[in-house]
Amino acid sequence: MEYIGRTLNGRYQLKKLIGSGGMANVFEAEDLSEGKTVAVKLLKQEYLSNDEFVRRFRNESKVIAVLDHPNIVKVFDVNFTGADQYIVMEYIDGITLNQYIRHQGQLRWKDAVHFVTQILRALQHAHEHGVVHRDIKSQNIMLLRDGSIKVMDFGIARFAREDIRGGQNRAIGSVHYISPEQACGEESDAKSDIYSVGVLLYEMLAGAVPFDGETPEEVAMKHLHNRPVPLQDVNPGVPTGLCEIVEKAMQKDKNLRYRSAREMLAAIEEFKSNPSIVFEYKYMREETQPEEYSQSIRTIRQEDEEEDDEEIVVIKRSPTILILTGIAAACCITALMVLLGFFYWGRDEKVAETPMPNLVGMVYDEIRTQDAYKQFNFVVEERELTDSYPAGQIYYQSVQPGTTVKVNRTIRIKVSDGIVTLVVPDLVGRDVREAEQTLYNMGLDYTIRTQVVEGVPADQVIQTDPPVGTQVEKTTPIVLYISRGQAQVASKVPNVVGRDVEDATARMAAVGLAVTVTEVDSDQEAGIVVEQSLEPNDYVKEGDTVELSVSNGSGFYQQTDVQVDFPIGSASRDYTLVVYIDSVDAGSMTVNPAMTPSVSLSMEGKGLQQVIISMDGRKYAVFNVDFENGEYTLAEGYYEDAIQQGSEDPIDPEGPEGPGEPESGPQYPTGPAPSDPEAPSGPDGAESYS
Numbered sequence: 103m104e105y106i107g108r109t110l111n112g113r114y115q116l117k118k119l120i121g122s123g124g125m126a127n128v129f130e131a132e133d134l135s136e137g138k139t140v141a142v143k144l145l146k147q148e149y150l151s152n153d154e155f156v157r158r159f160r161n162e163s164k165v166i167a168v169l170d171h172p173n174i175v176k177v178f179d180v181n182f183t184g185a186d187q188y189i190v191m192e193y194i195d196g197i198t199l200n201q202y203i204r205h206q207g208q209l210r211w212k213d214a215v216h217f218v219t220q221i222l223r224a225l226q227h228a229h230e231h232g233v234v235h236r237d238i239k240s241q242n243i244m245l246l247r248d249g250s251i252k253v254m255d256f257g258i259a260r261f262a263r264e265d266i267r268g269g270q271n272r273a274i275g276s277v278h279y280i281s282p283e284q285a286c287g288e289e290s291d292a293k294s295d296i297y298s299v300g301v302l303l304y305e306m307l308a309g310a311v312p313f314d315g316e317t318p319e320e321v322a323m324k325h326l327h328n329r330p331v332p333l334q335d336v337n338p339g340v341p342t343g344l345c346e347i348v349e350k351a352m353q354k355d356k357n358l359r360y361r362s363a364r365e366m367l368a369a370i371e372e373f374k375s376n377p378s379i380v381f382e383y384k385y386m387r388e389e390t391q392p393e394e395y396s397q398s399i400r401t402i403r404q405e406d407e408e409e410d411d412e413e414i415v416v417i418k419r420s421p422t423i424l425i426l427t428g429i430a431a432a433c434c435i436t437a438l439m440v441l442l443g444f445f446y447w448g449r450d451e452k453v454a455e456t457p458m459p460n461l462v463g464m465v466y467d468e469i470r471t472q473d474a475y476k477q478f479n480f481v482v483e484e485r486e487l488t489d490s491y492p493a494g495q496i497y498y499q500s501v502q503p504g505t506t507v508k509v510n511r512t513i514r515i516k517v518s519d520g521i522v523t524l525v526v527p528d529l530v531g532r533d534v535r536e537a538e539q540t541l542y543n544m545g546l547d548y549t550i551r552t553q554v555v556e557g558v559p560a561d562q563v564i565q566t567d568p569p570v571g572t573q574v575e576k577t578t579p580i581v582l583y584i585s586r587g588q589a590q591v592a593s594k595v596p597n598v599v600g601r602d603v604e605d606a607t608a609r610m611a612a613v614g615l616a617v618t619v620t621e622v623d624s625d626q627e628a629g630i631v632v633e634q635s636l637e638p639n640d641y642v643k644e645g646d647t648v649e650l651s652v653s654n655g656s657g658f659y660q661q662t663d664v665q666v667d668f669p670i671g672s673a674s675r676d677y678t679l680v681v682y683i684d685s686v687d688a689g690s691m692t693v694n695p696a697m698t699p700s701v702s703l704s705m706e707g708k709g710l711q712q713v714i715i716s717m718d719g720r721k722y723a724v725f726n727v728d729f730e731n732g733e734y735t736l737a738e739g740y741y742e743d744a745i746q747q748g749s750e751d752p753i754d755p756e757g758p759e760g761p762g763e764p765e766s767g768p769q770y771p772t773g774p775a776p777s778d779p780e781a782p783s784g785p786d787g788a789e790s791y792s
């Protein structure tokens with residue numbers, strides 16, 4: 103990937119891609135200033151011009167910035183200027199709870215309680231600071247090696263006290279975890295998070311989510327109508343009290359759920375002190391569901407009962423599909439639109455249809471007089487100042503472009519009253535870092551230019567363009583003119599970390615700096631600069647000496663592909679293949695030799711190393727791998743008895759032919775089995791080849 107090896111803002115060097123989402127990529131990176139590993143969440147280039155994605159991205163950092171809890175991922179730094187917009191977070195060495203559940207299946211109830219307790223503590227902290235997460239799911243929960251939990255991805259979180267305008271606070275989370283009120287497009291609150299936690303606890307104990315289906319809308323309808331299969335039917339080993347806790351958290355009427363994360367925690371603590379407890383919660387009958395979505399449910403039920411097969415298909419093409427398609431695209435739709443959709447699509451008579459055009463950026467007063475747009479019924483639901491749309495332009499439409507709609511369909515739009523204007527602050531005489539922070543807090547973009555002004559200290563603001571007191575639009579970039587001291591002594595230090603030593607030396611000499619070179623042990627390729635004694639972009643005296651630390655290549659790892667073949671006629675079942683490099687566990691994958699005659703394993707190492715392949719804990723093959731030259735040989739041949747023909751019984755990993763315990767390195771988890779419910783043995787996050 104093009105970003106690997108880049109250094110952001112002269113500080114964060116991107117090492118490898120560790121995750122990718124809809125709007126951002128996450129990289130493992132090194133903080134060169136503090137010498138520690140961090141995670142950098144970098145907004146994708148294609149979304150820099152998308153106001154909604156930029157708003158969500160900035161919202162995530164704003165939300166996490168107010169939170170400080172051991173079970174919530176920490177944010178160290180943010181940057182929202184220039185071409186690279188990113189959030190710097192703590193690096194989590196682990197796997198997602200979703201990966202762990204898929205590997206383990208049903209979790210022991212003691213482990214599930216241990217995990218959900220930490221999640222609730224994180225949510226209690228967030229809720230008490232006014233933050234609603236709105237997207238709690240097993241994919242957003244990180245599980246560390248010691249069994250501790252980190253809640254992450256606050257991309258669609260919001261502050262509970264924010265104004266509710268234009269449905270922006272009606273975003274719905276992942277379809278398998280959304281609450282009934284979110285599925286209806288209604289406002290979500292802390293009790294919506296409680297419902298999602300109930301779904302997550304059910305998933306841990308049952309080994310699967312309570313509701314699934316072939317389409318997103320089918321899953322959402324089940325959240326509205328269906329009761330999940332009772333936990334004790336799925337996993338009879340779960341105590342009654344814990345089943346009751348799950349059931350109460352997943353009540354469709356949010357007023358019947360736990361009132362807060364604190365209250366649910368109290369119930370879990372009571373259960374932990376007495377696992378045989380029975381709470382005997384009492385609930386109202388199902389037909390007393392909250393008024394805000396009961397009418398939607400009744401309408402859907404009537405349609406399901408009264409319409410024939412062909413009309414039911416039409417119902418599935420109603421705006422309900424748009425609601426759940428909007429889940430992936432972060433699009434919101436209200437319960438009113440659901441009712442309108444059933445009205446339009448449920449009628450028998452044929453109505454002309456037309457594709458929905460893209461209205462965003464168009465002038466409202468112009469399109470409402472044009473014949474091409476008279477087939478729509480436009481309703482302006484909001485007018486306000488925006489960050490980037492001039493007065494009169496449409497910046498929101500309720501139906502996505504390209505969607506086929508009925509003629510005369512009501513389309514809700516929002517029209518800009520103009521671009522937000524701000525007054526350029528007085529920054530003259532202030533330090534550049536203080537000036538940058540001021541502009542960042544105001545939401546203004548800026549660029550920096552340096553000048554030589556006698557008598558003005560380095561890094562001090564000389565002037566701004568536009569000048570102090572000028573009223574500017576929020577999109578106007580501000581130019582900061584900064585003093586760089588006296589011309590005859592000023593040299594700006596280039597950043598040469600990651601460059602070849604010859605190139606680095608030439609760059610330093612070009613700005614008048616002397617260079618000394620010291621070789622150091624490093625995992626970088628020989629001859630690559632890994633550290634420089636002068637900070638990049640600092641101004642120093644011309645003729646000063648900079649020391650370059652250059653890798654001697656002692657720890658440089660290289661990548662080699664090794665092909666592993668399987669015998670013809672192997673038993674058709676899944677085996678766990680584990681790779682050991684010099685007795686250190688380097689990762690694992692699941693294979694079926696009968697279906698896959700060979701696999702190619704990509705691994706990293708240095709020099710000549712021995713690689714052992716085990717199948718279900720028994721030695722299968724031994725290779726001598728020359729990582730420097732990218733070559734390998736089969737050292738001991740294949741032990742075909744490690745793949746027992748036709749056997750369905752698992753092989754004892756402690757058997758005499760197994761590779762034994764590695765000298766060091768991680769062991770792939772076989773499931774937590776702690777005696778203390780507070781400290782189950784968690785997974786190690788070993789890299790999988792699958």
